[in-house]
Amino acid sequence: MAIDRWIAFVILLLCIAYGYGAFFTMDGLLPPIMKQRPIWPSTFPKVLVCGGIVFSLVIVLGLEKTPVKEDAADINLSRLGDYKFGQAFLLLALMVAYAVLLRPLGFLASTFLFLTASSFILGERRYLLMVIVSAIAAGFVWYLVDSVLGIFLRPLPFFLIGG
Helix, strand or coil: CCHHHHHHHHHHHHHHHHHHHHHHHCCCCCCCCHHHCCCCCCHHHHHHHHHHHHHHHHHHCCCCCCCCCCCCCCCCHHHHHHCCHHHHHHHHHHHHHHHHHHHHHCHHHHHHHHHHHHHHHCCCCCHHHHHHHHHHHHHHHHHHHHHHCCCCCCCCCCCCCCC
């Protein structure tokens, strides 16, 4: 079995476990007034589970279109040393550092640093473009989450806003 089918199989198992929670355990503690609503808190997870199961089954069963010749994107296990594992592990470490620094540095600074450093790790060398895009993206996402969705995210470091 190819690696894409193994990954799809793991996703299928995760969807089944998540689906059990979405279909059988999430709605048990709902108050009676919420049970009369057409959309429950578990509606979107149920949709995700159904879609995940369908798409992963398509890949596991091999129903998707198979390439006629060997694709350059396929993982070749005999050339495993040629892949860039260093970049992958650095990005994982950067994600952990982002999660750790999110509260002390604030959303804007930690997101800006994460986007700038990750684009540098992935090979971008136009520094001015990196800085501009990272600043716009961090500010835009903060605005959407804070103002549009109404979820408070501390934008600045704790020492700049008094605690």
